[in-house]
Amino acid sequence: MTQELAPRLDPKAIEGPRYAAWQEGGYFGVSPTAVTEDGREPYVIVIPPPNVTAALHMGHGLNNTVQDVLIRWRRMQGRATLWVPGTDHAGIATQNVVERQLAAAGCHRDDLGREKFVERVWDFVGKTGGTILEQLKAIGASCDWDRTRFTLDEELARAVREVFVSLYERELIYRGEYIINWCPRCLTALSNEEAEGHETAGHLWHLRYPLAESAYEGAAAAAAAGAEAIGQLPDGRWYLTVSTTRPETMLGDTGVAVYPGDDRYKPLVGADVYVPLTGRTIPIVADRHVDPEFGSGMVKVTPAHDKNDFEIAGRTGLELLDVMTPEAAMNDAVPEAFRGLDRFEARKAVLKALEDEGLLAGTEDHTHSVPHCYRCDTIVEPRLSEQWFVRMKPLAEPALAASKDGTINFTPPHWKKVYEHWMENIQDWCISRQLWWGHRIPVWYCPCGEIIVDREDPTACPSCGSGELKQDEDVLDTWFSSQLWPFSVFGWPEQTDDLAAFYPGHTLVTAPEILFFWVARMIMMGYEFQGEAPFTEVYLHGTVRDIQGRKMSKSLGNGIDPLGVVEAYGADAMRFTIISQCAIGTDISLDHEDVESSFANGRNFANKIWNAGRFALMSIGDDPVQPVDALRDSLLAEDRWILSRLARAAEESTSQLERFRLHEVAEGLYHFFWDEICAWYLELVKGRLGPDADPASREAARSTLVAVLDGAFRLLHPIVPFVTAELWSKLPWPEGSERPEDLIIAPWPSDLDGWIDEGAEADLGAFQNLVVEVRRLRKEYGIGEGQRIGIHLTGGSNGFIEAMQAQGPALEQLARVNALEPSAGSGVGGNAILSNGAELFIPLEGVIDLEQERTRLRGEIDKVAGVLTGAQKRLQNEKFVSNAPAEVVAKARENAAQLEQQKAKLEEKLAGLGE
């Protein structure tokens, strides 16, 4: 199997073919019988379906890499592992894209009509809709592509229909006229979650409303009682003052409200007020919603254009007066001068007119949260409208309980509180959208007034028999279908084998932004329709940001194209870089202006793996390799050491993966591979792999190397699947054992405790200590790396010197030491004390300046002395000795003793150098 491998990893040469081979091998898919018949434990993730029109961005890169790491790990653990891919029809977003295309061609959706327009969207989706899924393949996502779903598929439409009808039958869906969030550009209702509040610098205007003459007496009394909102105009009319951030809505005012217990205004409750500019009069009412402490304690009430005002009207019987068109222009209910004006034009006009009449009391700057459409960023207008709603409180109960009792876990844990807070204060969900692209609301209206909601399309009215039925024009909120994703993808409402095998799933991986949009609703629907939660672990990863901390986005132009990264550095490089930054609860930050340095770490590591593998494969050669267990007795200390380190790396990786601590997995394996395998083990065995080496030692090294690389590739595979699989496939295989078909299904390393070897770890630690000290002294005295030196070594633990002598070739390789004398040595030279107390002396007659060595030693002594003083102080503290655990005290004593010895020996060395 010896073959020439390129000295540099060429990701393009290996990634495409590897991925194709995995697909052909069918490793991504799993049959339900693996669970229902073979009894394997399932592990299921459903993908957060990206918008069907989306192009892959770094956020997807992060989200899907995390999922793939978990999926690949669980697959290797032998679970019946399934990752279901798919896309979301994304109602508003997709419709907007196609409308923009139409607009570019000078056309509007109304020109086409509903049917043609929807056809056109399907056409668009059919042509470009699969793009993002193809892109996921480039980053290595091991989804079961045969199960790809789309939220608008016929099969999923059946689930939507069943859920709607079922909830309607139980009165959990209802229709009603309420204030909803309305986007005047998209011309549709939005849910509360879809109306995003942005802090906006605006104004608070104070308006004067003249009182009816009959109220003057009360006004005078109120003014006398200290009501600051009441005053008299120069012409003697009494007025009251109200404040608003949206003056144009005053045209729709139908009342003024005060707090019922507010004594200042008591005489005025029931009195009439003129709405300026309109000639209308409206009553003053009392309502508990008004905060007497806020502003003047009097508020204008615009029931058709404000949610709170709508509620006040409901309690007090005030009229509803809608003064805007769907496009948020003023309608015919307002005075002629304002008709047809856009809301912001109307605002200016109203203010001007009020000022002219002396009714504008003042203006102040005011920063407040203004709701914007989450799709087009237009300012949302609260609007009175008839819509369909889901009654959320009953649905939320089990979903809230699941968090409280720990059935569902959140990582990081603080999201638990956020989730529960939202669930406890949940509001009804407006689900109808005035769009054409989406699941049509399955409701028909008969001219006789009958409303038909059924699982099958009705042909005639069950009440009057009329065939003149008209289906509701609206579609459902996109999230209404995506909330069913964890079971709709398995064919529910049919009781399919897939559903039996793969519901519920296990882990949900997503960004916190859609905790309420999606995660919470999936949990509610899971309980409502399957009787249990759709997953038990919710892992919320961070956001991808640029180095200024701004979220990466198309509009800011600060994005990085994951495919560009894959193209330039490979999928492994991208995956490793992302995962190594993926600490719990933190965002990922990448520099879009220096993509190379952002991904250098991952690229370099992938290349390092490649090169280590390349070297090992060349060194091991083609001869048969024995299983390492068969050679246990001939293993040398470094063999036992690296196997021990492998066992610890496996244990550590597993426990960190279980806790979603992905960055620690990446970091731990990075150091295991780079520092321990490459920097130490490979260097140590180089001499043992050559043709002149002792055969037993050579076989031990070859077997160990195969075992260690096999284990390391398995551990690294979930994070960097391509380079590991490529090298693993070329690795010689120990005789007598069966080789798994592919690394992707090779068993995850576990139960390696038998390889843990504390003695070997201590021995290698001492060896490393020696090498590092020699290197430091060499550097200190400028002894070039080409020059070999002899060293003197005495003391240390039992057998230490002999062990180091046995490492002759390794010492030469690693520290350029060609002779080791087991004596103290004498004369001019460099000195060091190892942590095991051994004394190192490097004769450097004529090379070094005595004074330089004295200064250096004094520095060393000072350093050790500083630490020693701290340690001694602690031990002298009686309270420490008596209160701290015995173990801690013993350790401190040991440590202090060691430091003391080190310091004494250094001082001795210094003294030996004379003045």
Added chain:
RNA sequence: GGGCGCUUAGCUCAGCUUGGUUAGAGCACCUGCCUUACAAGCAGGGGGUCGCAGGUUCGAGUCCUGCAGCGCCCA
């Protein structure tokens, strides 16, 4: 207004759940090496009063309280 989080090296961040070696990493920086696996590399090095002020404790980057600055979510 309510809730949540963050502040550790020049930069980006780990470490805090469960307090106990001389606080770590990557990138950047400085010095020396093209040593036949790897210059996308190797060897060595500099750099931190862990936001501030208190408290608990034998012991605090870690736990508690307050403050300051920054950010997110909900209203």
